[in-house]
Amino acid sequence: MPKVSVIIPAYNVAPYIGETLDSVLAQTFADYEVIVINDGSPDTEDLEREIARFIDRINYLKQENRGASAARNAGLRAARGEFVAFLDADDLWLPNYLDEQIRFLCERNCDLVCADAEVFSDGSHQEETYMAVLMADAPVTGDVTFLGLLSAAQSLITSGVVVRREPVFEVGLFDEALRNSQDFDLWLRLARNGTRMAYQRRTLLRYRSRDNSLSGDEVNVHRRELRIYDKIEQSYNLLPSEQSVVLPAIQKRRALLEFELGKLHLAAGDFTAARECFARANELKRSWKTRAAVWSSRIAPRLMQTLYVRRLRYADVK
Numbered sequence: 001m002p003k004v005s006v007i008i009p010a011y012n013v014a015p016y017i018g019e020t021l022d023s024v025l026a027q028t029f030a031d032y033e034v035i036v037i038n039d040g041s042p043d044t045e046d047l048e049r050e051i052a053r054f055i056d057r058i059n060y061l062k063q064e065n066r067g068a069s070a071a072r073n074a075g076l077r078a079a080r081g082e083f084v085a086f087l088d089a090d091d092l093w094l095p096n097y098l099d100e101q102i103r104f105l106c107e108r109n110c111d112l113v114c115a116d117a118e119v120f121s122d123g124s125h126q127e128e129t130y131m132a133v134l135m136a137d138a139p140v141t142g143d144v145t146f147l148g149l150l151s152a153a154q155s156l157i158t159s160g161v162v163v164r165r166e167p168v169f170e171v172g173l174f175d176e177a178l179r180n181s182q183d184f185d186l187w188l189r190l191a192r193n194g195t196r197m198a199y200q201r202r203t204l205l206r207y208r209s210r211d212n213s214l215s216g217d218e219v220n221v222h223r224r225e226l227r228i229y230d231k232i233e234q235s236y237n238l239l240p241s242e243q244s245v246v247l248p249a250i251q252k253r254r255a256l257l258e259f260e261l262g263k264l265h266l267a268a269g270d271f272t273a274a275r276e277c278f279a280r281a282n283e284l285k286r287s288w289k290t291r292a293a294v295w296s297s298r299i300a301p302r303l304m305q306t307l308y309v310r311r312l313r314y315a316d317v318k
Contacts, residue, residue: 003031004098004162005079008087009071011039014046016090016208021054024087029098032085034058035075040065069174069182076165076173084165086183091117091159092206100204101162110196112163114144114156117207129203130157144197149188150232151249152225156197158183160205167195175231181224185231192236222257222264229254255285262293267309271301 006024010017017036024034036058041047044062051060061074076084083105085098097115104113117130148154171189174182191197229250232238238246262277275297282290296304 002033002081004029004033004083004085004102005075005081005165006032006034006085006087007072007075007079008034008036008089009039009068009075010036010047010089011041011065011068011071012043013041013089014043014050017047018050018053020087020089020092021051021058023092023094025054025057026095027093027098028095029102032098033080035078036060036089037071037074038062039067039071067176067179067182069176069178072182073173073176076168079165082165083162084168085162086158088159088208090208092208093159094204094206097204098162100202101200104198104200105162105164108196108198110143110198111167112144112161112190112195112197113200114197115160115200115202115204117157117160117205118203119207119209121209130160130207131155131199131201144187144191144199146188146191147245147249149184149191150246151253156183156187157205157207159207160200163190163195167193171195178224178227178231181228184225185228188228188232222261226254226257251284255281255290258284259290259293262297263308266297266301266305269305271297271305274301 008017008020008024013020021034021036024032034054034057036051038044038047038061040063051058059078061078063071063074072086083102085101087093101113101115105111116132119128119130119133144154144156149156167190168186171186171193173186175185176182178185187197232246232250258277258281262274262281265271265274265277275294278290278293278297282294293304
């Protein structure tokens with residue numbers, strides 16, 4: 001039985017999957033199996049041409065298109081390892097990735113570890129890593145917690161996660177009703193169930209940023225996160241002691257997401273949607289900033305749009 005099962009869902013990734021599999025098969029850690037799940041990909045012919053040279057070293061599964069949750073769950077059900085390592089089919093592991101991750105899990109006696117990643121696209125890369133960019137205001141130290149994830153002070157990158165298989169089955173695998181943000185939902189359920197989760201601050205992988213990827217649409221990213229908060233409030237059966245902490249954290253996060261959605265709609269010229277988002281943000285958490293946004297989006301939306309877009313361009317140049 002392999003120590004680790006590597007689970008790779010594949011959908012429209014034919015140009016990338018060969019390089020990804022090369023990075024897996026170059027691991028210094030040898031006790032693993034690789035499971036690739038073709039999730040009804042429209043580029044199946046090209047995909048299978050790319051993986052042909054690996055076919056004797058991987059377990060290749062095919063299913064109709066049901067989304068990343070169902071694809072990862074199919075991989076989990078086929079997995080034989082004590083640990084599972086998730087990898088998106090366009091990301092890359094450094095050769096020592098599995099070695100370092102398994103060593104960390106054993107030394108720390110934890111159930112889940114997440115490594116840091118270099119962010120790159122089309123041959124370029126950012127000087128800062130994934131954790132530095134997404135969690136600049138919350139240095140990543142110690143354990144990952146339910147409240148830390150809930151408030152977005154902490155975040156996990158799926159391709160950097162290695163976790164014991166048993167806790168994932170205990171909480172019910174990925175939610176197949178969620179076409180997006182299913183990884184965020186799983187991390188929350190694992191944390192709330194007492195799974196011991198920690199950060200590996202070493203940069204052990206390369207995360208490919210693609211504009212046409214599921215995470216590329218910022219408006220939808222925020223909407224997906226809001227949907228997870230709906231699920232928490234409706235189905236998590238929070239204890240009274242949890243409600244007093246969790247619900248205010250959700251309200252604060254909702255307010256921020258609505259405000260950010262308002263800015264995105266403003267930049268796109270959808271002033272009605274922008275006003276509605278700013279108003280919801282102001283209802284959830286009143287401040288001079290939200291009141292000013294509501295007022296400005298009503299009185300002078302085009303001027304507000306011009307100033308905001310100019311600020312974005314200045315930030316990009318800077």
